[in-house]
Every structure is written in structure tokens, then in C-alpha cells.
Amino acid sequence: MDSTVSSVSEENVWGGGNRPLGASYGKLMMWFFIVSDALTFSGFLASYGFSRFKFIETWPIADEVFTHVPFFHGNFPMYYVAFMTFILIMSSVTMVLAVDAGHRMMQKKVIFYMFLTIIGGLIFVGSQAWEWATFIKGDYGALETKGGRILQFVKSDTGERAALADFAAVLDEERITQLKSEGIWFEDESALTNFSVNEVIAGLKADNNIVVRTETISEDGEKILLNRAESLEKVNDAVRVVEGANLIRNEYGSRLFADFFFFITGFHGFHVFSGVVINVIIFFNIIIGTYERRGHYEMVEKVGLYWHFVDLVWVFVFTFFYLV
Amino acid sequence: MAHEHKLEIFRGLVKFKSNVTKIWGVLIFLTIVTAVEVGLGITKPEVLTKNYFIGMKILNWIFIVLTLVKAYYITWDFMHMRDEKSSLRRAVVWTPIFLVCYLIIILLFEADYIYNIFKTGYVSWNF
Incomplete structure (x- = not known):
């Protein structure tokens, strides 16, 4: 399972080849990426907090903005966002199940769970697109x-x-x-x-x-x-x-509100979208048996880390954008 | 790669038989936490919105704490942080926590300062 080739004895600390963190090169690099990406999202959310504290008395109330559910008329604050959160957590679960099946080298199960994960991701991206469309259109003026x-x-x-x-x-x-x-x-x-x-x-x-x-x-x-x-x-x-709303002004209140909505949920939605694309690639790799031949399913674990991270970010976006 | 999984959550209070049952257990827990958050967000009990703790509504503190709880279980069980070496865990977790706390503190202090300038200073912006 080593990605790096070692010709040095394990005791040699300086010669390379030993793994003090007990994780492979690929997994470590994924963690590096996740930490840096987490800081990017923190930057977004912290600047959202900055603008909100600056206009604390006039900021729009999220419950009154996100009240729509597709195919239903009426006032349903937060229900749809909660549903989206649940979908993303659910697809995270199917992803862990895929990783778990990968550890046990069960190709059929990995395929099945990866498929469910991709479907969950697509539902989420679709929901977000719908929410954007509703937000841009506006309803009261x-x-x-x-x-x-x-x-x-x-x-x-x-x-x-x-x-x-x-x-x-x-x-x-x-x-x-x-x-x-x-x-x-x-x-x-x-x-x-x-x-x-x-x-x-x-x-x-x-x-x-x-x-x-x-x-x-x-x-x-x-x-x-x-x-x-x-x-x-x-x-x-x-x-x-x-x-409705655009990047300059919106009917919901402070101009920055729509800007942050577009940037934060847009950046997150882009992550979900790229996650789905990577998942599809891995999905086909599993089908053609690449990881069976390689002898391990670590690649599934690596994209799994990314996918869970996307879920993790959404948990924070959900809290700070919609709930607080 | 870590084939063996630590199967206890809540500091050993709940112990699962296999990794798969642990995953479903964590899902149930996360769903309950999300349901509580949404329930509180919709009902907004007055006790929690009228009382403040360090300048923020109790309700918002509850949301933030529950979010961190969810983040913990996603990272520890879904991302298998529980099974990693403690050195990797600390490197990944504490670095962002330190930097983000720093960022939040300076930005929110600065924002509060600007808020006060807008409120009490000779700046007209609400017209």
C-alpha cells in the first residue's frame, strides 16, 4: 500500500521511506488539501460574520428568506434546507459504507454504494440550483x-x-x-x-x-x-x-447578504459538483476493476475523505447562514 | 492502512459490533442533532432568544455547539480520524482550530467597532 518506494531501512529517519503519521502519501496529501480548503471556507464564513456584525441591526432574517419547498406553496422556513442537509449526510453515509466494503474487497458492494453516493450528490446540487433560482427570482419585491x-x-x-x-x-x-x-x-x-x-x-x-x-x-x-x-x-x-436578487442588490435586505449567499453556497455547490465528477470517475474505475487489480481500494477512501469534507463544510454553512 | 476500527463512540458508552453498524449509529445520532437544530430554528423558544451569554443569544450558542458536535462525529467516524495516529489527528485538527479562532476573534471585534462607528459616529448610512 505504499505509494512511495522505499529502499532505505525503516530505522533511518532521515532517509525517507518511513511513515511517522502512519498514512500513505495520497491520504496525507488529501488531508493537506482539506486543511487548506477548510481555511478558505473559514475565510468566507468569517467575513460573513464580519459583515453581519457590522450590520447586526439590519441584517436579513434567513428564516424569512428561505421559505420555499419545491411543488408546495406556502411558508415552510428551513424545511428544504434541512432536507438538503439530510441528503448530504445520507450520501456521506453511503460513502463510508463504500469505503468499508472496499476494505473488505467487495467490488459489487462498492459499486452499489458509490452509485448511491453519486445520486445523493446530484440531488443536492439540483436542490441548490433550485434554491438559487428561487432566490434570484424573489417573491415579494x-x-x-x-x-x-x-x-x-x-x-x-x-x-x-x-x-x-x-x-x-x-x-x-x-x-x-x-x-x-x-x-x-x-x-x-x-x-x-x-x-x-x-x-x-x-x-x-x-x-x-x-x-x-x-x-x-x-x-x-x-x-x-x-x-x-x-x-x-x-x-x-x-x-x-x-x-429578486443579483450581485448588486436584492429584495431581502443588505446588499452583502445576497453576495455572501452566492459566494458561500456557490463555492460549496462547486465543491459538491466537482466531488460528484470525481466520484463518477472512481465509480467507473471500480466497475472496470482497476482497484481489484491494484489490490486495494484506497482511492475510494481518498475521494471519500473529500466527499465527507464537503458534507462537513455544509454543516457549518447550514448553521451560520441559515440557522444563526 | 487501518483495517481495524475503533468501534466505541461517546467515550465508550456505546459500543458497536461492526464498522457498518457504527456508521448507521452515527447517522442516527447526526439526524437527531439536525432535527433538534431545525426544530429550535423554527420554534425559536423565547427563553433561548431573550437570554444572552457573552453577547450572543443562548439559541445561537446551542446551534454552534451542536454544529461542532456534528463536525466531530463526521470527522472522527466518517473520515476515520478515530483510527488515525494521534500525531496526524492533532496536526489536522488543531492547526485550523487555532487559525480560525484567531481569524474570528479579530474580524468580529473589528466588525463590532465599525458597527459602533456607524451607530454613534457622524456617519449617515440609513437614509
Whole structure:
């Protein structure tokens, strides 16, 4: 099982060939990689913590953002993320079972468990893609003020969030998307939002039931609502409508929130994706009997380490992004 | 390669007959911990959100501790850290823990300082 060839006697500490850590070269290098990758993710999560502590009173509440489950309508905070966590832990388990079967040289079992692991990984990546799509699309819409703060809307009788489509007035305005080809060459506009600021303000004036929800979090951990008079005053600061999320602004609150969402879950999703690719390669290697001929399944153990690491990172992302 | 596995978890409280049953046992444990986390995250009991410990809600402390517990079992049982030599274990585990603690402490202190500047200083940002 040695990856390094040794021609020196075992007692010779300086000549190479002895293994003080009792692990093969390949496994050690995988541990090296994992430690460095763990530090990269720690950097991401620590900078997330930095931005969050900096805007501790105005940061979006994750429970209110991630409330969707595919094929179901309604408000299900965290359920889908919990499901994704479970899928990833489950695929980690099938991976250990594959490693365990590899130790006992049971090719058929290794193939079966590797297959399940790959399926789990694919479900996870698919779920994450779906979650990104939902996040980018958004569901309520909001206004942005001059200072880049987000104003959301709430129905004051029920306390439920109000989507812009629920109350915005339809005004007879002409709005043209500024294209590079038709406008000034250095000014380009992305697609227009469904409503203009004027339409939202007119709708707010007409509907007595709608009030503004600010970014600020109260002592009870809830976003502070304005009353009607304050709401009508506050919307005068609005400069644009925000629907959904992109890397510049998002309807959920602090701009950094969406940026960190895209970077942290994106970087993790990329790890899962590359993990699946590596798993597929190893899967075919097992099928064609490469490791039977080699006499050991250490390669499965090495990709297993990587796969568990991806699961490990998700455990932290889950806590710090979704729960805390 | 370590063919023999240490089959005890919880410091010998639970001992499994084979490596496979240990894996399923750890899965059950991790699932319970995740379910507790999600349950607390959805219900948010007031006792835990109203009381603070070192400037952070008790609920968040519980989440962090449970996360570290999960991380421990993933590393120790799924990544077979339990079966590795203690020198490898210490090299892999303590190096990041030291660096990450350092990083978190300086960044969060700095962030809190900026928060106070935004709050009390002559900086207008919420308009």
C-alpha cells in the first residue's frame, strides 16, 4: 500500500521511506488539501460574520428568506434546507459504507454504494440550483432608498408580507429599457422591473392596509414596521424597485447578504459538483476493476475523505447562514 | 492502512459490533442533532432568544455547539480520524482550530467597532 518506494531501512529517519503519521502519501496529501480548503471556507464564513456584525441591526432574517419547498406553496422556513442537509449526510453515509466494503474487497458492494453516493450528490446540487433560482427570482419585491436600504411591504391587518403585485397601481407611463445600441454607449440598463417606483408609491397611497417594513430589527428579533404616515413619508426616499436578487442588490435586505449567499453556497455547490465528477470517475474505475487489480481500494477512501469534507463544510454553512 | 476500527463512540458508552453498524449509529445520532437544530430554528423558544451569554443569544450558542458536535462525529467516524495516529489527528485538527479562532476573534471585534462607528459616529448610512 505504499505509494512511495522505499529502499532505505525503516530505522533511518532521515532517509525517507518511513511513515511517522502512519498514512500513505495520497491520504496525507488529501488531508493537506482539506486543511487548506477548510481555511478558505473559514475565510468566507468569517467575513460573513464580519459583515453581519457590522450590520447586526439590519441584517436579513434567513428564516424569512428561505421559505420555499419545491411543488408546495406556502411558508415552510428551513424545511428544504434541512432536507438538503439530510441528503448530504445520507450520501456521506453511503460513502463510508463504500469505503468499508472496499476494505473488505467487495467490488459489487462498492459499486452499489458509490452509485448511491453519486445520486445523493446530484440531488443536492439540483436542490441548490433550485434554491438559487428561487432566490434570484424573489417573491415579494421591494423598494430601494437613496442610501441603498431596502423597504419591504406588509399587510397591516394580517401582518403578512405584501408583494408589489398585490397593491401597485398601474399608471399610464412609458418606460423604455435603455439599450447600448439605442442609448449612450456607456449606459446600459438591465431588464425593467415589473413596476416603476411611481406605480408602487401610487399603490401604497391608495391602499390603506399596506405599510412599510424597514430593515431594522427590534429587540424581539422582528423587523420594525412603520405606521401609515411614516410609510408614506419613507417611500419618498425610494429611488428604484428591486425584484429578486443579483450581485448588486436584492429584495431581502443588505446588499452583502445576497453576495455572501452566492459566494458561500456557490463555492460549496462547486465543491459538491466537482466531488460528484470525481466520484463518477472512481465509480467507473471500480466497475472496470482497476482497484481489484491494484489490490486495494484506497482511492475510494481518498475521494471519500473529500466527499465527507464537503458534507462537513455544509454543516457549518447550514448553521451560520441559515440557522444563526 | 487501518483495517481495524475503533468501534466505541461517546467515550465508550456505546459500543458497536461492526464498522457498518457504527456508521448507521452515527447517522442516527447526526439526524437527531439536525432535527433538534431545525426544530429550535423554527420554534425559536423565547427563553433561548431573550437570554444572552457573552453577547450572543443562548439559541445561537446551542446551534454552534451542536454544529461542532456534528463536525466531530463526521470527522472522527466518517473520515476515520478515530483510527488515525494521534500525531496526524492533532496536526489536522488543531492547526485550523487555532487559525480560525484567531481569524474570528479579530474580524468580529473589528466588525463590532465599525458597527459602533456607524451607530454613534457622524456617519449617515440609513437614509
